[in-house]
Every structure is written in C-alpha cells, then in structure tokens.
Amino acid sequence: xxxxxxxxxxxxxxxxxxxxxxxxxxxxxxxxxxxxxxxxxxxxxxxxxxxxxxxxxxxxxxxxxxxxxxxxxxxxxxxxxxxxxxxxxxxxxxxxxxxxxxxxxxxxxxxxxxxxxxxxxxxxxxxxxxxxxxxxxxxxxxxxxxxxxxxxxxxxxxxxxxxxxxxxxxxxxxxxxxxxxxxxxxxxxxxxxxxxxxxxxxxxxxxxxxxxxxxxxxxxxxxxxxxxxxxxxxxxxxxxxxxxxxxxxxxxxxxxxxxxxxxxxxxxxxxxxxxxxxxxxxxxxxxxxxxxxxxxxxxxxxxxxxxxxxxxxxxxxxxxxxxxxxxxxxxxxxxxxxxxxxxxxxxxxxxxxxxxxxxxxxxxxxxxxxxxxxxxxxxxxxxxxxxxxxxxxxxxxxxxxxxxxxxxxxxxxxxxxxxxxxxxxxxxxxxxxxxxxxxxxxxxxxxxxxxxxxxxxxxxxxxxxxxxxxxxxxxxxxxxxxxxxxxxxxxxxxxxxxxxxxxxxxxxxxxxxxxxxxxxx
Amino acid sequence: xxxxxxxxxxxxxxxxxxxxxxxxxxxxxxxxxxxxxxxxxxxxxxxxxxxxxxxxxxxxxxxxxxxxxxxxxxxxxxxxxxxxxxxxxxxxxxxxxxxxxxxxxxxxxxxxxxxxxxxxxxxxxxxxxxxxxxxxxxxxxxxxxxxxxxxxxxxxxxxxxxxxxxxxxxxxxxxxxxxxxxxxxxxxxxxxxxxxxxxxxxxxxxxxxxxxxxxxxxxxxxxxxxxxxxxxxxxxxxxxxxxxxxxxxxxxxxxxxxxxxxxxxxxxxxxxxxxxxxxxxxxxxxxxxxxxxxxx
Numbered sequence: 001x002x003x004x005x006x007x008x009x010x011x012x013x014x015x016x017x018x019x020x021x022x023x024x025x026x027x028x029x030x031x032x033x034x035x036x037x038x039x040x041x042x043x044x045x046x047x048x049x050x051x052x053x054x055x056x057x058x059x060x061x062x063x064x065x066x067x068x069x070x071x072x073x074x075x076x077x078x079x080x081x082x083x084x085x086x087x088x089x090x091x092x093x094x095x096x097x098x099x100x101x102x103x104x105x106x107x108x109x110x111x112x113x114x115x116x117x118x119x120x121x122x123x124x125x126x127x128x129x130x131x132x133x134x135x136x137x138x139x140x141x142x143x144x145x146x147x148x149x150x151x152x153x154x155x156x157x158x159x160x161x162x163x164x165x166x167x168x169x170x171x172x173x174x175x176x177x178x179x180x181x182x183x184x185x186x187x188x189x190x191x192x193x194x195x196x197x198x199x200x201x202x203x204x205x206x207x208x209x210x211x212x213x214x215x216x217x218x219x220x221x222x223x224x225x226x227x228x229x230x231x232x233x234x235x236x237x238x239x240x241x242x243x244x245x246x247x248x249x250x251x252x253x254x255x256x257x258x259x260x261x262x263x264x265x266x267x268x269x270x271x272x273x274x275x276x277x278x279x280x281x282x283x284x285x286x287x288x289x290x291x292x293x294x295x296x297x298x299x300x301x302x303x304x305x306x307x308x309x310x311x312x313x314x315x316x317x318x319x320x321x322x323x324x325x326x327x328x329x330x331x332x333x334x335x336x337x338x339x340x341x342x343x344x345x346x347x348x349x350x351x352x353x354x355x356x357x358x359x360x361x362x363x364x365x366x367x368x369x370x371x372x373x374x375x376x377x378x379x380x381x382x383x384x385x386x387x388x389x390x391x392x393x394x395x396x397x398x399x400x401x402x403x404x405x406x407x408x409x410x411x412x413x414x415x416x417x418x419x420x421x422x423x424x425x426x427x428x429x430x431x432x433x434x435x436x437x438x439x440x441x442x443x444x445x446x447x448x449x450x451x452x453x454x455x456x457x458x459x460x461x462x463x464x465x466x467x468x469x470x471x472x473x474x475x476x477x478x479x480x481x482x483x484x485x486x487x488x489x490x491x492x493x494x495x496x497x498x499x500x501x502x503x504x505x506x507x508x509x510x511x512x513x514x515x516x517x518x519x520x521x
Numbered sequence: 522x523x524x525x526x527x528x529x530x531x532x533x534x535x536x537x538x539x540x541x542x543x544x545x546x547x548x549x550x551x552x553x554x555x556x557x558x559x560x561x562x563x564x565x566x567x568x569x570x571x572x573x574x575x576x577x578x579x580x581x582x583x584x585x586x587x588x589x590x591x592x593x594x595x596x597x598x599x600x601x602x603x604x605x606x607x608x609x610x611x612x613x614x615x616x617x618x619x620x621x622x623x624x625x626x627x628x629x630x631x632x633x634x635x636x637x638x639x640x641x642x643x644x645x646x647x648x649x650x651x652x653x654x655x656x657x658x659x660x661x662x663x664x665x666x667x668x669x670x671x672x673x674x675x676x677x678x679x680x681x682x683x684x685x686x687x688x689x690x691x692x693x694x695x696x697x698x699x700x701x702x703x704x705x706x707x708x709x710x711x712x713x714x715x716x717x718x719x720x721x722x723x724x725x726x727x728x729x730x731x732x733x734x735x736x737x738x739x740x741x742x743x744x745x746x747x748x749x750x751x752x753x754x755x756x757x758x759x760x761x762x763x764x765x766x767x768x769x770x771x772x773x774x775x776x777x778x779x780x781x782x783x784x785x786x787x788x789x790x791x792x793x794x795x796x797x798x799x800x801x802x803x804x805x806x807x808x809x810x811x812x813x814x815x816x817x
Binding site: 158258263264267286452453488 | 538540541543545546690726733746747750
C-alpha cells in the first residue's frame with residue numbers, strides 16, 4: 001500500500017491508488033478554484049470505425065467483440081435507469097461468459113439493480129470500481145476487502161472533471177438508450193424504458209474510446225425531436241429485448257413524506273431558507289430526492305404561490321415536485337442532469353423550458369462554469385454529520401458502504417446557502433458525531449444542519465446565524481445538541497476497522513482525496 | 522396554564538415518537554394508553570408513559586395522558602402509575618355524569634396525597650363521547666371544581682353512539698359542540714374539540730378549526746403532527762385584530778401603572794372584558810412568534 005498522509009481535515013489518505021495513479025490530499029474546498037490551477041489532459045486512443053458499416057447488432061457478444069474490449073480495460077455504464085437498469089447486468093454477464101477479466105468498472109453510479117457486480121468482484125472480472133454510489137451486495141463486498149484494488153468514490157461533478165481531465169479514461173461505454181435510431185442518435189425522454197435526462201451518460205459518450213448504445217426501442221432515422229446523445233459519438237447500436245424494468249425505472253412521483261420527524265426538519269429548513277433572504281424573486285434552487293428534502297420543496301412551492309414569488313431556475317436531480325413548480329410558473333426553467341420520476345420524463349420531452357444538461361455543465365468544478373455554482377439554495381440529506389459540519393452520505397453505522405456521493409459535495413460548494421437535513425439519531429445511534437465516519441462533503445461548504453430539534457448554523461456563516469436568530473428560529477449549538485442526544489442514546493463505540501487495508505478512497509470534486517474507507521472487521 | 526390549542530395524540534407504543542414530543546408544534550401532547558394501545562400491550566404502554574414523563578424534556582409542551590376508561594380493568598392501574606409522574610392532566614374517556622367526574626377526582630386526590638403531591642396538581646379533562654355524556658355536560662363541568670378544567674367532545678364515539686355518520690360539514694355535531702362549549706363556559710373551564718380525521722384535507726381541517734373557535738372552543742385534538750400547525754394558525758389572530766389588541770393592552774398597562782382605572786383607546790372607552798379579550802389575543806399571538814409590537 002502507498003504512503004498515507006493527513007489531509008486538511010486530518011484524515012489519512014493514500015498518495016497513490018493502484019490502477020488510478022497519484023493523488024493529492026484535500027487541502028480545502030476551493031483551493032484548486034482560485035484561478036491558478038491547470039492540468040494537462042491525457043491523450044487517449046480511439047479506433048475510427050469502418051465507413052458504411054451497419055452500426056446495429058443484436059448480439060451482445062458481437063458488440064463486445066467489436067468494441068475491442070480486453071482484460072484490464074475500463075468500462076462504463078450510466079445509472080439513469082436507477083433500480084430498473086437491465087443494461088449493466090446484461091452486458092456484464094456476457095463479459096464474464098467471454099472470460100474477460102481484470103476490468104475497472106466506472107459507471108456514473110451503482111444501484112440496487114447492479115448487485116450481480118458483487119459476484120464479478122469475487123470472480124476477478126471486476127478488479128477496480130469508480131462510482132458515485134455503492135450499496136447492497138457491492139458495498140458489502142468492497143467493504144469486506146474483496147475488490148482487488150481500492151474503489152474510488154467520486155461526486156457527479158467530480159466524475160465529469162475526472163473524465164475531462166483524463167484522470168479516468170473509459171475504453172468502452174455501454175449506454176442504455178431508451179429510444180435510439182439505427183445510427184445511434186438516442187434519448188432517454190421516450191420509449192418503454194424512458195428514464196428522462198441522460199446527463200451523466202453524455203460525458204461517457206463524449207470521452208469514451210468506444211461507445212455502444214444499448215436499446216430496446218429502435219426507431220427510424222433520424223430520431224425526432226429530441227436527441228440527447230448524437231450519432232457521431234456512438235460507435236455501435238446494440239438492440240436487445242429489454243434494457244430494464246420500466247416500473248423500477250420510472251416510479252411515480254414520490255409523495256411528500258408523512259414522517260413527523262422529517263416534516264419537522266423540512267419545516268425548519270424552509271423557515272431557515274425564508275429567514276436567509278434567498279427566498280425572493282429570482283430564487284434558484286435544488287433539493288435532494290429524500291423524503292425530507294422533497295417536503296422542503298413542497299413548503300417552498302406553497303409559499304411562493306401564496307406570496308407570488310417567482311424564482312429563476314431549478315437544478316439537479318429533478319423530481320416531479322420541481323417540475324410542478326416549473327408548470328406553476330415558479331421557475332423559468334429547470335436544468336435536468338438526472339430525472340427522478342415518471343412525471344419528469346414527460347416534462348423533459350414536451351416542455352422546452354425543461355433543459356437536459358450534461359454532468360460537466362451540472363457540476364464540474366473545473367468547467368468554464370456550471371449550474372450548481374449559480375444556485376442560491378440547495379437542500380441535502382445526510383447519514384450523519386459532525387460538530388465541524390462535515391457530512392457523511394457514504395458509509396452506514398456499521399462502516400459498510402451503503403450510499404452515494406452524488407451531487408452532494410458539488411452543490412454544497414456551489415450554492416450560496418447549503419442546508420443539510422439530518423435526524424438526531426437513527427435507530428438509537430446518534431447522527432451527530434465528534435468526527436463523522438466518512439467525509440464526503442467538507443464542513444466549510446455546509447451552512448446549516450437542520451434536525452428535528454433545531455438548527456445548527458456553521459459559525460463561518462455569521463450572517464445566517466443572525467438572520468435565524470432574528471427570525472426566532474430554534475438555533476442550537478451543535479456541541480450542545482450532540483451532548484443532549486448522547487445523554488439519551490449513549491456514545492456509540494467506534495466501528496472496528498482494519499486500518500491496514502484501504503478498500504475505497506473518497507475523492508473530493510476537485511480530484512483531491514478527502515477520506516479513506518477501511519476494511520470492516 | 523399554557524395554551525391547549527393543538528393537542529397531539531401520541532400512542533405510547535415506542536420511544537421514537539415520545540422523545541420528539543417537544544418538536545411537533547403541538548401546544549400539548551396526549552400520551553395515549555387507550556384506543557391506540559392493544560389490550561395485550563396496556564402494561565407496557567403504561568410503563569413507557571411513566572418513563573417518558575420522568576425522562577423526556579417536553580420543553581413546556583403540555584403533558585396530558587389519556588388513560589383507559591373507568592369501566593375498564595386498566596383504569597385504576599393507569600392512575601396509580603401515572604398520577605405520581607405529575608402530568609398536567611389526565612384525559613378520561615367516556616365520562617357520562619357527575620358521579621364519574623367525582624370518582625376520578627377522589628381517586629386522584631388519594632394518589633396525590635399518598636405521593637406527597639399537592640392535591641389538585643393533576644387536572645382532569647373529561648371526554649364526553651356518548652349522548653348521555655353530552656347531555657350531562659353541565660353537571661360534569663361543575664362536578665369537581667379545580668380538578669376538571671376541561672371537557673372535550675369525542676366526535677367518533679358520539680356518532681357511533683347515535684348511529685349516525687359524520688360528515689365534512691359536521692352539521693350532525695353542531696348541537697353537541699354548541700352544548701359542550703356553553704356548559705364549559707358556564708363552569709369557567711375549557712372546551713376541546715374532537716380531531717379532524719381526514720389527514721389529506723388541510724383546508725377542511727382549517728375550516729373546521731376556525732368554525733369551532735367561533736363556537737368558543739379553546740383547543741382541538743390532532744391525530745398527526747402536520748395538523749398542529751394548521752390548528753395553531755387557525756387560532757392565531759389576524760394582524761388587524763392583533764394590532765388593536767396590542768394597543769389596548771399597552772393602554773391598559775400604562776393606565777394601571779399610573780393608577781387610572783378606566784382607559785380610552787382612540788377616543789373610545791375600553792372596559793375590563795375588552796382588556797381581557799385583548800390580553801388573550803396577544804397571548805395567542807406570542808405563542809406563535811408573531812411580530813413584536815414594533816414590527817407592526
């Protein structure tokens with residue numbers, strides 16, 4: 001194992017990760033964003049396809065063979081079809097059957113639909129993983145140290161950056177294409193497996209050496225009216241019976257939560273946003289997909305309607321509730337990198353103000369600019385937080401990988417006001433710690449942590465503290481809150497890790513390492 | 522005595538909800554040992570309730586315990602265990618006459634004495650849930666002065682007792698509500714209204730709450746935390762009323778400080794009942810963090 005050094009948060013991180021090269025430690029959320037950081041984009045090789053070739057094949061094996069995939073390469077998928085994705089299992093099983101090994105899997109994220117990867121880790125088919133999310137059997141396998149090389153956790157913006165920088169090079173991208181023509185123009189906004197925006201996949205299409213569009217809905221050329229990923233970026237079209245389970249791809253609009261604790265958090269967060277002064281004409285806004293975050297959106301919508309406040313745009317992972325605000329004229333536009341539910345897909349297809357953006361335009365910190373940097377307010381969730389306002393969304397109470405970095409750190413850094421919702425405890429284990437188990441989002445980018453008991457405001461943001469106090473909101477000192485909770489729950493024993501074995505590293509959006517995740521005992 | 526505008530039922534089923542009673546926007550919580558608890562779980566619920574009263578910081582939120590009715594085998598044990606924990610009040614189901622009210626008063630008095638608690642510490646909110654109970658509202662309200670500080674209408678049970686269906690408009694409960702609130706006011710105690718059961722109908726809850734406030738009720742039960750704010754907001758005075766009330770209260774305080782008995786506001790004579798009403802309006806507004814006088 002490479003040398004471990006302490007980063008700016010005091011977390012030990014390796015200076016080099018096998019298969020991924022050297023890494024600098026995290027030195028501060030904005031250290032590389034001062035205007036003096038530069039990088040050389042790594043050169044990559046791409047094979048020019050033969051002219052006049054029929055791009056469509058019905059054989060998965062033929063598509064893999066034509067792609068030139070070999071042992072040791074890096075392949076990618078997108079997770080826009082969420083828990084309904086059938087593309088990754090379909091392709092990975094064929095790859096395994098063909099005896100290809102030692103692959104690095106670099107999808108935008110891994111969901112519950114991708115549990116089969118755990119078997120491929122055991123079989124040595126997959127020996128490296130770069131992903132935003134890791135959960136279920138994959139998270140368990142990685143946490144148990146079964147992956148040959150440490151996994152890399154990146155944020156959505158961080159992945160876009162890493163691909164553009166050439167830190168991660170994708171040899172073959174297999175991209176689910178809900179509606180595709182025979183030359184490879186495709187979109188996610190229509191078709192039986194419609195999933196909405198293909199914002200993350202756009203990165204793979206632009207930068208991979210070889211791109212295979214995998215579809216179950218082949219239509220006449222040219223695809224109309226919307227093309228998300230154009231034919232010039234696509235080497236092959238693979239036609240299969242089904243690319244996923246539509247019921248799991250496009251769930252109905254998630255209902256607002258009835259959970260009293262979540263509603264209380266959401267209400268306080270809404271009141272804080274109101275007190276902050278950002279809830280004003282021109283508001284730009286993003287909220288996570290969790291129950292409490294969505295409830296904040298609900299309160300916001302009702303208030304904006306009542307007071308006649310018109311915002312400017314919504315960003316993100318777009319839920320039906322954000323679309324609802326667009327349709328009520330509360331936003332001029334929504335910028336959609338990833339759609340969360342069925343309502344969104346129809347809107348993306350039909351509403352010109354519903355704009356599909358790629359992951360780089362969404363959150364790449366090294367881009368010319370990106371949407372998250374223009375956010376006034378973002379509302380996020382947390383698994384647990386610490387008294388320094390650091391947030392963990394990656395590892396569970398048992399230390400096992402069971403979360404996703406997503407756009408958490410990107411939006412927290414970009415937005416003027418970042419609000420993190422967190423219950424005081426989960427199943428009698430306190431969620432406010434001295435030191436959060438895994439830092440995904442550094443405290444310097446978090447303005448407030450909202451719990452059901454009250455609001456903790458980052459002392460860095462004195463203005464917000466004054467505004468919250470003036471609004472008579474229940475502002476709590478985070479140390480006192482932690483002590484009050486521990487008085488009820490007791491202080492949990494630290495998770496026993498094998499600290500000699502790093503099983504994953506958490507990359508901050510700027511490419512530095514913010515934390516290490518160790519093997520569970 | 523604090524406000525009782527919103528009174529949230531919390532089943533004594535697990536510590537999860539109980540530890541969060543202070544954070545649900547309710548003026549008071551009704552820790553329930555009765556209908557929400559299965560027969561086989563009554564002992565566990567009672568013990569859990571005791572520990573909650575002893576250990577949870579309710580931060581000023583009123584603590585009411587709904588015990589099992591006098592005709593049940595659990596009633597005596599409920600009071601024996603709960604009264605020594607000094608909740609603000611016991612909510613007693615299905616009270617039908619003055620005898621019932623006197624019986625609970627005597628029983629609580631005995632327990633208070635035994636536990637060394639000042640007699641009269643734990644109040645009783647008597648629930649009138651049958652035709653008989655409603656018709657006897659006056660005698661129940663007057664049966665144990667200082668002990669029975671509120672009567673409440675139990676709409677569901679009353680409808681069942683009468684063999685009628687409840688409607689959104691609530692016409693069928695109009696006489697019962699009016700009678701209960703008159704009886705309460707006559708006895709100078711509070712009257713509480715029955716919960717609104719359609720959780721999805723916020724507007725319906727708002728309308729019904731405003732209506733029962735108009736009738737004279739001091740509070741309304743809630744069956745979900747999301748109802749509490751709606752109820753509290755319905756009780757909150759509008760800004761015009763609040764401004765006027767604040768002016769009256771200020772004038773009254775100023776006059777009292779200067780030893781003047783009669784005051785006038787904007788050239789009009791203001792007497793004691795008006796001042797009392799104005800004080801009540803300001804108290805309700807303060808509970809809601811409404812704007813300070815200077816802000817208006």
